[in-house]
Amino acid sequence: KILRVAIMGLGSYGTRVAEAMQDCKRAKLVGVISGTPSKIAMWQSKYGIPAKNCYNYENFDAIKDNPDIDAVYVITPNALHKGQTIRVAKAGKHVICEKPMAVNASDAAEMVSACDQAGVKLLIGYRMHFEANTLKAVEMREKGEFGDIKFFQGLSGFKIGDPTQWRLNPELSGGGAMMDIGIYSINGARYMVGEEPIWVTAQEVKTDPVKFKDGIDETITFQMGFPSGVVASCLSTYSMNNLDKFFLNGTQGFAEMQPSTGYGPIQGKTHKGPLNEPHVTHQTTQMDQMAAIIFDGVTPKIPVDGREGLKDMVIIDAIFEAVKTGEKVLLG
Numbered sequence: 001k002i003l004r005v006a007i008m009g010l011g012s013y014g015t016r017v018a019e020a021m022q023d024c025k026r027a028k029l030v031g032v033i034s035g036t037p038s039k040i041a042m043w044q045s046k047y048g049i050p051a052k053n054c055y056n057y058e059n060f061d062a063i064k065d066n067p068d069i070d071a072v073y074v075i076t077p078n079a080l081h082k083g084q085t086i087r088v089a090k091a092g093k094h095v096i097c098e099k100p101m102a103v104n105a106s107d108a109a110e111m112v113s114a115c116d117q118a119g120v121k122l123l124i125g126y127r128m129h130f131e132a133n134t135l136k137a138v139e140m141r142e143k144g145e146f147g148d149i150k151f152f153q154g155l156s157g158f159k160i161g162d163p164t165q166w167r168l169n170p171e172l173s174g175g176g177a178m179m180d181i182g183i184y185s186i187n188g189a190r191y192m193v194g195e196e197p198i199w200v201t202a203q204e205v206k207t208d209p210v211k212f213k214d215g216i217d218e219t220i221t222f223q224m225g226f227p228s229g230v231v232a233s234c235l236s237t238y239s240m241n242n243l244d245k246f247f248l249n250g251t252q253g254f255a256e257m258q259p260s261t262g263y264g265p266i267q268g269k270t271h272k273g274p275l276n277e278p279h280v281t282h283q284t285t286q287m288d289q290m291a292a293i294i295f296d297g298v299t300p301k302i303p304v305d306g307r308e309g310l311k312d313m314v315i316i317d318a319i320f321e322a323v324k325t326g327e328k329v330l331l332g
């Protein structure tokens with residue numbers, strides 16, 4: 001069975017997903033939701049999307065009467081995810097929602113309940129959870145090939161440009177680098193270590209308070225502690241390039257990924273040598289796998305459901321609290 005998907009938000013990542021879906025075996029782009037009629041027309045002609053599968057932000061609730069769409073992929077600014085996800089759920093369609101799934105844990109929890117209540121699946125666009133070298137490293141850790149895990153380092157950042165973009169507007173982004181890119185180090189720490197953190201500490205540095213106004217973090221260093229005693233040390237920033245690296249260290253070996261979350265091939269090595277799994281466009285694999293999750297009840301090795309997304313949001317809330325108070329924040 002083919003997963004018939006409508007993309008909501010025809011921006012840069014929506015475009016990337018649409019292109020990647022052209023190579024999918026189990027997922028097909030069949031509809032769009034956009035506020036810009038000219039973009040809708042362009043996508044219609046490019047991807048052969050019929051007019052009856054085109055919606056705008058006012059009328060998309062009517063998707064409930066459209067039997068030709070199974071799921072909506074929400075790819076809009078972060079602060080809009082909650083309301084849009086809940087509307088899609090109420091329209092009875094499965095939701096795939098981009099990261100961060102929301103701007104705080106309480107909104108994320110509401111999204112999870114709304115989808116449960118509507119009886120639809122909620123999946124978060126965690127493309128790394130399907131990436132072959134990442135899965136290989138996780139499998140090696142599960143088999144004990146690194147020995148007892150002791151330490152994780154996550155570096156996530158890039159130098160952000162245009163000061164007028166929504167990513168630097170707290171009303172639309174819900175936060176700065178942490179929401180956008182720091183979340184990769186949080187999520188990566190969890191799947192690489194294979195445990196849930198029990199505490200966080202965090203420190204913020206802001207060198208440009210004009211560009212990075214209140215509510216927009218520029219650089220945060222943070223640490224997480226795990227039940228077995230593993231510690232993670234991470235960096236999230238909007239003011240440095242060349243930061244896309246994971247390092248996992250155990251008593252008998254290590255895994256190092258750099259780049260660890262970029263779109264291109266993930267370069268990984270361990271104490272045993274390079275990770276050589278073939279590169280497939282992440283979003284192509286993701287969408288095929290999501291079809292299998294939705295229709296065949298397949299359980300992915302690293303979860304991508306709303307509850308998984310919520311775990312990252314709880315940690316982000318705790319990191320912001322730790323920055324504000326200067327205290328260690330206990331989790332769960």
Ligand code: NAD
Nearest residue numbers: 009010011012013014075076077078098099100125166180
């Ligand atoms: P973008 O600015 O390129 O696109 C956002 C789209 O939302 C635009 O088409 C814009 O017109 C539309 N939009 C609808 N309502 C809007 C409003 N009120 N204000 C502003 N824009 C509005 O952004 P993007 O890079 O495509 O990011 C979109 C989402 O995708 C974000 O949540 C981001 O975190 C996520 N993302 C995920 C990945 C990934 O690798 N998983 C990569 C990039 C972005």
